Amino acid sequence: MMDFSLPAISGTPGWQIDERARAAAIAEHDLEALRDDAALSRITDFAAALCGTPIASVSIVEECHQTFLSRTGLDVRDTPREISFCTHAIQGTDIMVVPDATQDPRFADNPLVTGEPGIRFYAGIPLVREDGLPLGSLCVIDTAPRAGLSDLQRQGLRVLAADVMVRLSDRRTAARSRAALERSEERFRTLADTMPQMVWSTRADGFHDYYNARWYEFTGMPAGSTDGEGWNGMFHPDDQDRAWAAWRHSLETGAPYQIEYRLRRADGAYRWTLGRALPIYNDHGAVVRWFGTCTDIHEQKEASEQREIIAHELSHRIKNIFAVISGLIAFSARANPGFAGIASDLRDRVTALGRAHDFVRPHSAQSRPAVSQSSLHGLLRELFLPYQPTTAPRILVGGEDFEIDDRSATPIALLFHELATNAIKYGALAVDGGEIELTTRRDGARVVMLWRERGGPPVTAPAKSGFGSQLIELSAVRQLGGTVTHDWTNDGLTVEIGIPNPALSRA
Structure with missing residues (x-):
């Protein structure tokens, strides 16, 4: 016989188990007859519901494997003992809790953790006979880490474990089994009635x-x-x-x-x-x-609706601020004709920022854009609308779409507004027949956006960088942590922009 005796778990009271005595105790029970016992099934069903876990089981730890007498949310009927969590649980005297198996050196490499069912959280209480021999455990399992169990859940598992032992021990006597079942049902209802x-x-x-x-x-x-x-x-x-x-x-x-x-x-x-x-x-x-x-959830629902109303109102006021700023710029330009060219560029940039804000801001059902408010392509198409003719688009957006948020929308809007404005003044959009192709793709840990101008006049690199170039550098590099490369050719300007994935969206 192989010796599977394990030392007591650190920090958990335990003992060395007499495996021969355990094997004899297990042999006293007809395990096959106990498989999928209705009362045990109700116990594991309730244990899973009580603890809010997808999996619960009653298992007997035998010499080479553990056998599931009852299981909720689990397909397998047994597992090898060497990978059994319950083998560790029966070493203790109370509930063993593993908050995150991937962080526990005993279980991090366990196939039940690295593979199906992907165990993360485990809580198991030993099923101990009156003579002190542990037969197995009642456990609950989750596929996500958890902090632990509440006092009510711990109490419930202890009551349910006691009911399991009653079911295992008293099955030989029909009358005692019926009484135990009645007590189990009563405890089930008592526990359910104490839940909030x-x-x-x-x-x-x-x-x-x-x-x-x-x-x-x-x-x-x-x-x-x-x-x-x-x-x-x-x-x-x-x-x-x-x-x-x-x-x-x-x-x-x-x-x-x-x-x-x-x-x-x-x-x-x-x-x-x-x-x-x-x-x-x-x-x-x-x-x-x-x-x-x-x-x-009445209070939470009302609070959420109130926050949404406030968010809509705040966003609407921010949108009005953009309009006020544009109006002030126009007013200043009329009062100072020499400022008109600069004012026009500044007003266009403020308008671009306003379009970006309007795209990602909270919307009502009536004002929500037709495309997803987290779509990079949706923002770009919205931003390019003023540059597109009514007959056929001259700025084509393609490739893989990506998720953005309010943090990245502003620098993206400024960046591509500058490229589109320069294309109208000097590039592909300055002549009939010119067009721009903007493609986006994933390249490992970053998103690459490639801006290609075709059909425009020959272009050459400027002798020095102007304000627009500095704004592109500020948006892409300093705010988004990306890179910008320009390629000035006779066919037109090509700009490659690389942005780290996390910079586009917090998600």
Whole structure:
């Protein structure tokens, strides 16, 4: 027999395990008969819901592998013991928590971390017999790192682990098993009733057959009155059709259910609520139940709407500031005719900034641009509209599109406004038939934008850089951290601009 005894985990009380005694204890249980036991399935379903994880399991750690007696969100029936997290969990006396397996030297190279199912967070409590021998563990698993468990979740896992041991130990006696099941169901309901959220469950066909006490407390409805399809009558009339459509879609496809709706409170007031539900599958991939929650988000919803109103108002005022500045420049030019040329260039630059701001600012449904407000190509086409004839475009934008944000929109607008203005004065747009092709592509860690002018007059490099060139340098290099190279040829100007990916968008 191979010796899989492990030392106690650092910082966790534990002991050396007598593997021979454990093997004898495990042999006392008919594991095959216990596989996918209905009571154990309910326990893992609830453990996953209680802890908000996609995966939960009851496993027995045997000599060479661990066997899953019950599993939620997991397809495999067993795994080799040498890669089992539960092998470590049974060394302790309480819940073992791994916040981020990729940062834990015990598990960073584990195939269950580097491959499927991509374990990041793990919490497992040993399943210990009365004689002190650990058989396996009840665990919950997430594919994203987490800080840990709440006190309620820890308490719940301890209660559920005790119920697992009752199920394993008392199965031999039918009467005791029925009593244990009743106690388990009672504990299940007690735990659900202590949760701050409204908890509900349905059959596979979507028939609602369970609500926790919080639901009836919030709605003021008599117990059982919202079973079946009665739940939809609790929603605001304007939200009922939408909620039905979303629920039918989830029932037909198995997709997670998530929707925001207004739920009627006991006093008649409607409160914004977030509804969520996940399906529970059997081994054949069929949905056997749905488990869901309702969370009151009324205050958060109102705060979000208020912030959006303020953002719209602030953005509208900023847009007006651009118009005021343009007006002041025009007024100053009329009062000082010698300033007219400079004023015209300055006003065009302010207008370009205003167009960039108007593109990425918060919009209402009526004012939102037709293209995505985070689209580089969308911003460029919007910026080039004043330079395009009505018959056919002379500035063609192509290549791969990229995401931008409000931080990068301003220097991009100034940069390409200067190139387009120079093309009108000296380059391809100064004559009929000239055109410009702007292509964008990814080159490793940066985005390359290539500006090619064709069909214009011959161009030569200027003897010294003017204000426009300095503005291009300021926008591309200093503000975006990129590079700019010019190629002056008889065919026209070619400018290559390289911008680091993170400079375009915070995302």
